[in-house]
Amino acid sequence: MHKNNDHRFAHQLIEKYHDSDTSLCIVVKDSKEAKLINNELSLYLNSENINYFPENEILPYDHFSAPDNILSDRFSILNSLDKEKKIIITTIKSLFELYPTKDFFQxxxxxxxxxxxxxxxxxxxxxxxxxxxxxxxxxxxxxxxxxxxxxxxxxxxxxxxxxxxxxxxxxxxxxxxxxxxxxxxxxxxxxxSKSSLYTFDDHSLKIFRDNWREYFQEYDERHCEIFQNLNTSRKAEGSDIYLPLFFSKTSNFFEIFDSHSFIILDNFDDEIDSYNNYIQQRFDDENIDSQRPLLSPNDLFCSLETIKNKLPQKSIWDFNIYEDFNYKDIDELVNDVDQNKLEKYKIVLITSLQSEYETLFERLKPDIKEIKNISEASFGINLMISDIVRPIHMKDKLIIFNNEYKQDSNLIFLETQERKSATHNRDQLFSDGDYVVHENYGIGIYQGLEVVETNNNSNEYMKIMYSSNEALYVPLRSVDLISKYHKNDLTETIKLDSLSSNKWLKNKEKAQKRAYDHAAEILDIESRRLESTAFVLRANDEDLNIFNKDFPFKETADQLEAISAIQKDIALVKPMNRVLCGDVGFGKTEVAMRSAFVAINSDKQVVLLCPSTVLSEQHYESFLERFKNTGASIKLINRHTSKKNKDSYVKGFNDKNIDIVIGTHALFTCGINFSNTGILIVDEEHKFGIRQKDLIKSKQENIHILYLSATPIPRTMNFIFSGLKEFSFLHTPPSNRLSIKSFLKIETNQLFKEAISREVSRGGQCFIVQNNIGKMNSLKNQLSKLLPDIKIDIAHGKLKKDEISNVMRSFDTGSLDVLICTTIVEMGLDIPNANTMLIIDSQNFGLSQLHQLRGRVGRSAKQGYCYFLTPSPELSKIAKNRLDSIIKLCNLGSGFFIAQEDLEIRGGGEILGEKQSGHINTIGMSLYLSMLKNAINTFKNNDEKEFINTEINFYDSSYINDSYLPSPVERLKIYKNLNNASSINDINNISEDLRDRCGLFTNEVQNLIDDSKLLVMIKNTGVINIKSNSSKTSLLLSANINKSVFENILTLVTNKPNIYSINKENKFVIELSEDNSSLRRKTVIKLLNEII
CATH class of the missing domain: 3.30.2060.10 (Penicillin-binding protein 1b domain)
Known part of the structure; x- marks a missing residue:
């Protein structure tokens, strides 16, 4: 083992740290080494005293800027310089950068x-x-x-x-x-602290302009896009190439960390020379664009001489205090302990997994001690939780062993600070210019929110324009009557309705009749399913708790909610029919595993159906690992399974000797008997063809079914919207996950070269998706000529099983830099170190497929990049819409919304069938689905509820001021939430959140909150509206007034006729003389509390 590939450094570094009066700065070769050193130092020292100063993850003279999370981690470190003694870990690459002076970061x-x-x-x-x-x-x-x-x-x-x-x-x-x-x-x-390396105050901008113009006297600044953006205080991608021009003086890394003692772990002269040459090569390659002039390497980077002069000349380690480490696994080590070969040794066993920790503890107790720091170790066996470290055997009788460490494995450096990522929250709201549908007036164009003054009072309305330039102002109380208009894509133009015509009402009536017919068809399907019964599945509580504890991560709230919902479903005789939607990496598989465990613990079997061989093998490995402590028998059936094994597995399953069978659609044709199957799990259902779906349907009537999908297919979306399928949504991303940066680009050699070099230079790997197998070898040859030092291989479905396995294993372990592949990587592969993907001919892929492919990268704390490549800028309208959507919807958790976007592009015919598509064009998909859901509820409840438009009017202003909440979208969300509130508690929660986020209520906002409470209070009571002016307040009563409410009103009228009365218009009148409308509201709220 090479000397800098073991744990020895950490032990001696800690000694140096404790002996030193200053902080230490440790320089290592790359980020993988930095990860290990960080983990190993954390065994001895509080992690708050150890910081990794990360590489910027871009190339010299790159067209990209460093990712925000990298800059943030750097700022966090630089902001606390010299405040306390620390250990800083960095790599060679960071030494070459130039920085603002030290005081800039304070x-x-x-x-x-x-x-x-x-x-x-x-x-x-x-x-x-x-x-x-x-x-x-x-x-x-x-x-x-x-x-x-x-x-x-x-x-x-x-x-x-x-x-x-x-x-x-x-x-x-x-x-x-x-x-x-x-x-x-x-x-x-x-x-x-500063948030960026650039500051756009007048002084900094003047320095930048003067420096740029002085340096590039021969260039026209008007042609340099980056200059124009920076000059107008706008961030510009790739602006790092001009960073030194923003300052009168810059500093190198050694000047920034001048109070630190520098330590190297090896002689890096060759690596330093190599990176210096690479900078010059990049300069020569990029210095060809007159619209992007470049600073010379001497002006943009620290000089080679400075770096070599400042770094220590050699490593100063004493390797005589160590023994060779000869243990292959924990069993060998424990065996030597049992035979007293390691008497008076301190042995520390390390794992990063809570489940492994508990297993080891149970296995070795009582002769094991739990510790949190190496300093706590005593003679005998000690156990602690830590990230992956390298093994060490010291002559002073200390052994540290980690079963998870593999020398050639990929290691990902986690962020020093755990930061949450905002999830994708795409409510179906409106943007200016959107086509919308008002239930009573038809199709118009939304033109934003507008404050309108009437009778000296102001209120906010939605403005919708109709044909002939007619404007409709809709009170925000009626926002639920408006939906986005989604049409069938075959419709060329959208025709606006007229406010002066009744054509809309006729179209709506026709669509309403069709919705009732459609609802009857759906309920007929559901009734046949409800006639059958499924097994009741309930696990033993103690067994389930043990299985849950084996999960090495903390569940998200969404996962727990989905797990609970599924376990309630499968505990009933009614067959479950649930869709679990969540982006790749959001935890769908673990939720499915929990349900599978409940089934086998109930002595029933589980079938997991996958659309591809690769995904079935991935799930097989995952299930084996997750169920290893349960004794469950798990088998795999796919095209790689030999006939002998397949026959054996089928017999074993049918004889109830196999608990879980995982496979492709071949499961339905190989003789599997489903009679004892408790749950069928279908992964990525949108990948199955019509024939396979028919086979699934034939098995579904008396089996609990769980569908897993990141982007549900249109028909599934229809079942979700209509209520035929239950729905769970995982929208919380793993901690530290970043949204993937997505780009639509023309395919060029230069782009390939930059994207691959950028990823490989930060220790990562790349996928290149080429779905034409015939072009793969020529692409490999092309890339090998461009990047001769890069290791490249090919994977596609026509390779033999062993060939695919070998290639995938090489990529998984980091032996390959680039994998050229077909869409076989679309599902199942989990390689956190692969964070760049290039998709060739992306215009030929579907929207959901593009999203699934993109989900293969960005699965760690590193910034992910995805390039959607096309041969030319000329694209069909549908392809352009599709690619624009995938670029726009790049936030974490956007899979479900990708599916919704897909509906807009595909049109309504595909979601609901051709019978419905004409009605969708006429009234819009959202309104049709709303009608359909209401029709289903009417059939189910044998009751068609009359819609009553309740109104609250105190003749004053009741709205959210734009000065209080400037964003129209956020205001619209609050209005919708208030309208959808079903209780006073809901209103209180909304108002508390609003108060927390925006501060003390204005009078107008307080009025809105009180009006919302009144609306909730009179709901289902028979009170139609409340109107109140300075002299009189009235409540309009319907003919269906609630009996007890009416009796309470009569009591008031009888007892206090001078204050209360009921007039001929069926209004409950209150003689209330009060100019202050807020006080009138309080009085009415108090009154309603008495009579309701």
């Missing part, structure tokens, strides 16, 4: 509770620090302003800040959760 002044500070001043500070203003914070280096509250996500804190300012004073400082946007913790002060 945080600004500290602000305390009660300090004098105006919102205007704080916003100016944030703008000068280059924070981006957004409607809602979704990432680092952003701020959002609402009412008297400003949200800020600065790199120096784990969670974003919420600052409440009242009367130019800091009234409250809170941290909030990025996902829920709710406050979670109070603070007495806060600090701000």
């Amino acid at each position: 945080s600004k002044e500290t602000f305390n509770l009660g300090d004098s500070l105006s919102l205007n001043k704080l916003e100016k500070i944030l703008i000068s620090l280059n924070y981006e203003k957004v409607n809602r914070i979704e990432g680092i280096n952003q701020y959002s302003l609402r009412g008297g509250i400003i949200d800020i996500y600065t790199p120096i804190y784990r969670n974003p800040l919420r600052i409440e300012i009242f009367d130019d004073s800091v009234e409250s400082i809170r941290f909030f959760d990025l996902e829920t946007q709710s406050s979670i913790e109070k603070s007495n002060n806060f600090r701000l």
Whole structure:
């Protein structure tokens, strides 16, 4: 074993750290080495005292900028320089960069509770620090302003800040959760740091302009897009090439960390020379564009001489204190302990998995001690949780062993700070210019929210334009009457309805009749399914708890909710029919495994159906690992299974000797008997053809079925919308996961070269999807000529089983840099180190397929990149819409919304069949589905409920001011939430959230909240509306007034006729003389509490 590939350094580094008066800076070769050193140091030292200063993950003279998470981690470290003694770990590449001077990174002044500070001043500070203003914070280096509250996500804190300012004073400082946007913790002060290497204040911009013009005198700045963006205070991708021009003086890495003692773990002269040559090569390759002039390497990077002079000349380690490590596994080590060969040794067993930890503890107790730090180790066997480390055997009788470490395995460096990512939250709201449908008036164009003044009172309305330039102003109370218009894509143009015509009502009536016919067809299918019965599946609580504990990660709230819903479903005789939707990597498989365990624990069997051989093999390996402590018998049947084994497995399953069988659609034709099957799990159903789906249907009437999908097919979406299938949605991404940066590009050699080089230079790997097998070898040859040092191989479905397995294994272990493959990688592969994908001829793929492919990258804390390549910019309308959508929908958790977007592109005929497509064109898909759902409910309940348009009017202003919540989209969300509230508790939760996010209510917002409470209170009581002016208040009563409510009203009228009465118009009148409308509301709320 090479000397810098073992654990020895950490032990001696800790000694040096404790002996030193200064912080240490350890320079290693690459990020893999940095990961291991970080983990190993953490065995001895608190992780807060160890920081990895990450590589910027871009190429010299790159067209990209460093990912935000990298910059944030760097800022966090640089902001706390010299505050306490630490160990910094970095790589050779970081030494070559130039940086602003040290004081640039120090945080600004500290602000305390009660300090004098105006919102205007704080916003100016944030703008000068280059924070981006957004409607809602979704990432680092952003701020959002609402009412008297400003949200800020600065790199120096784990969670974003919420600052409440009242009367130019800091009234409250809170941290909030990025996902829920709710406050979670109070603070007495806060600090701000710069959010970027660029500051766009006047002084910095002048330095940049002057330096650029001086350096590039021969170039026309008008032709340089990056210059124009930076000159107008706009961030520009690839602007790192001009970083030194923003400063009068820059610093190198050694000047930034001048208080640190530098240590190298090996002689890196060859690597340093090689990277220096690479910088020059990149300069020569890129210095050909007159619209993108480049600084010379001497001006953009630290010089080779400086780096070599500043680094120590040699490693100074004592290797005589170590023994060779000869143990292959824990069993060998424990065996030597049992035979007293390791008497008076301190042996530390390490695992990163909680389940493995508990297994080892149970196996070795009572002769084992649990520790949290190496310093706690005593003679004998010790056990601790840690990330992967290398083994060590010291002559002073200390052995550290980690069963998970493999020398050639890929290791991913986790972020030093765990940061949440904002999930994709795409409510079906409207943007200006969207086509919308009003249930009563038809198709129009949404033109935003508008405040309209009537009778000296202002309120907010939705403005919708119809034909002949007719405008309709819709009260926000009626927002649920409006939906987005989705048409069949074959329709060329969208014709607006007229407010002065009844044509819309006739079209709506026809669609309503068809919806009732369609509802009857759906319920006929459901009734046949309900006539059959499935097995009742319930697991032993103790067994289930043990199985749950074996899961090495913390479940997300979505997973727990889905698990609970599924376990309730399968505990009933009614066959479950549920769709579990969630993006790749969001935890669908674990949810399915929990349901599978319940089935086998109930003495029933499980069938897992996969659409591809590769995915079936991936699931087989995953299930074997997850169920290894359960004693479950699991077998795999696919095209690679020999006939002998297949016959054996079928017999074993039919004889109930096999618990779980996993395979492709071959499972339905090989003689499998489903009579004892408790649950059928169908993964990625959209990949099955019509014939296979018919086979699935033939088995589904008396079996619980769980469908797993990232992007449900249109027919499944129809069943979800109509209520025929139950639905669970996993929308919470794994911690530290980043949205994948997606690009639509023309295919070129230069793009291949840059994208692959960028990924490989940061220790990663690339997928290249070429779905034409005949072109794969020529592409491999082409790339080998471009990048002769890159290791490339090919994988496709026509290779033999052993060939595919060998290639996949090589890629998985990191022996390959690039895998050229067909869409066989679309499902199942989980390679966290592969974070760049290039998809050739992307215009030929479906939207869901593109999303699935993209999900193969970005599965770690590293920034993922996906290039959708086309041979030319000329694309069909449908292909362009598809590619525009995949670029737009790149947020985490967007799979379900990709499916919805797919409906818009494919059109309604595919989701509901040709019978319905004409009606969808006429009234829009959203309204048709709403009609369908109402029709199904009517049939089920034998009751068609009359829609009553309730109204609350106190003749004053009742809305959300744009100064209180500037974003129209966010305001529209609040209006919809208030309209959908079903209880006072719901209203209170919404108002508390609004108060938390936006500050003290304005009078208008308080009125809106009170009106919402009144609407909830009178719902289903028979009170149609409430109107109140300064002299009189009335409640209009319907003929179907609730009996007890009416009796209570009569009691009031009888007992206090001078105050209460009922007039001829069936209005309950209250003589209430009060100019203050807020007080009138309070009075009416109190009255309703008495009579309802």
